[in-house]
Amino acid sequence: xxxxxxxxxxAYHESGRIVFTYKCAYGCDxxxxxxxxxxxxxxxxxxxxxxxxxxAIFSNNQTIIKNFTDEVIEVAKKLMKIYCAGSCVENYxxxxxxxxxxxxxxxAGQDAKNIELLQHFLKQQISNHPDDxxxxxxxxxxxxxxxxxxxxxxxxxxxxIIKAEDKKLNRFYIEDALMMAGFRMNKKIIKSAIAVRExxxxxxxxxxxxxxxxxxxxNQLLDEALIDFLKLVKKDWQQEELTASISHMKMLFKRxx
Numbered sequence: 001x002x003x004x005x006x007x008x009x010x011a012y013h014e015s016g017r018i019v020f021t022y023k024c025a026y027g028c029d030x031x032x033x034x035x036x037x038x039x040x041x042x043x044x045x046x047x048x049x050x051x052x053x054x055x056a057i058f059s060n061n062q063t064i065i066k067n068f069t070d071e072v073i074e075v076a077k078k079l080m081k082i083y084c085a086g087s088c089v090e091n092y093x094x095x096x097x098x099x100x101x102x103x104x105x106x107x108a109g110q111d112a113k114n115i116e117l118l119q120h121f122l123k124q125q126i127s128n129h130p131d132d133x134x135x136x137x138x139x140x141x142x143x144x145x146x147x148x149x150x151x152x153x154x155x156x157x158x159x160x161i162i163k164a165e166d167k168k169l170n171r172f173y174i175e176d177a178l179m180m181a182g183f184r185m186n187k188k189i190i191k192s193a194i195a196v197r198e199x200x201x202x203x204x205x206x207x208x209x210x211x212x213x214x215x216x217x218x219n220q221l222l223d224e225a226l227i228d229f230l231k232l233v234k235k236d237w238q239q240e241e242l243t244a245s246i247s248h249m250k251m252l253f254k255r256x257x
Contacts (some may be wrong), residue, residue, distance in 0.1 A: 001038075007167060009038035009090050011158040016089025016145070017043050017082055018174060019154050024078040025186040026050070027175075031161060032168040038090060039109040045082070046171075050075045057121055065125075073125050076118050080137055083114045088141040089154055097151075099142050149182070156181035 001009070010033045018028045027046040034040035047054040053075040056064035065072050087107045092099065107115060115134050123129045130136065144150050160177040161169055169177075179185060226246045230237060237245070 003035050006035060006038050007033050008158075008162060009094060010034050010041045011161045012093040012154065013038050013086040013090040014041040014043050015154045015158040015161065017086035018157060019089075019150065019178070019183070020082050020085035020141070021045055022178060022183065022185065024082060026078070026082075027171065029171045030168065031174060033161060035167075037109070039087070039107075039111060047075075050078075054079065058117065069125060073122065076121055076125075080115065080118045080122070080134065081141065083111045083118070084134060084137050085141050086111055088138050089145055092142065092145055093158075097146075099146065105138060153178050153181040153183040 014031050014033065018031060021028055021043070026048060029044040029046050030042075031044070032042045034042075045054075050071075052064060053068065053072045055061065056068075056072060057076055057079070084107070087105050091105050119134055122133065145154065157174065157177045160173065161167060164173075175185065223246060226249055227242065230242060230245055
């Protein structure tokens with residue numbers, strides 16, 4: 001596969017993972033494609049309210065797992081779907097939107113490791129947990145992605161990533177692409193996005209305010225320095241003459257500084 005084909009396959013792989021991430025009421029802070037391997041793209045998952053449970057699963061934090069067993073199990077099932085989705089979507093895309101290749105899916109890299117870890121975790125927590133659980137999840141994913149309401153957001157997001165100059169998108173552009181494709185964003189995600197953007201706006205406003213304050217303070221210091229200098233040259237300045245002289249000197253500084 002050439003670089004262009006790898007990038008397209010990677011875009012669909014990551015888009016599949018991202019759309020199912022949002023379907024599970026989580027979010028994605030950013031995505032970046034890989035020119036080397038379609039399974040090596042980067043999607044930054046944000047688990048929001050479940051972040052502590054996600055960390056507990058991958059770090060085997062028994063305190064949280066034992067105290068919130070049911071909740072952690074549900075999170076593990078969501079993660080299983082997310083990590084299976086990328087390869088399923090890539091397979092579906094490469095088979096010209098046909099389910100004929102769903103029995104020949106190869107999951108490699110970090111996705112495979114995560115799926116194996118999640119399957120092992122679920123077998124520890126649930127008696128009679130099926131050995132073929134990941135395969136069953138993949139069949140569910142294929143049933144979902146053939147529908148217009150799921151495939152359109154995946155396709156729209158993939159095309160948006162491919163067209164990005166550096167082959168990466170931040171959270172704002174990811175969510176914009178999904179909403180443009182008619183994807184119904186979870187209310188918790190929308191509230192979180194608004195909160196993040198409000199915080200970013202506050203930072204910008206604070207920086208601008210700080211910059212204005214610094215400018216005012218610097219101007220005052222400059223005026224004082226110029227007054228001291230002018231009084232060394234001439235002690236009996238009229239206030240109007242002093243003000244005009246300061247303005248003239250500032251104009252010269254801007255012109256030749």
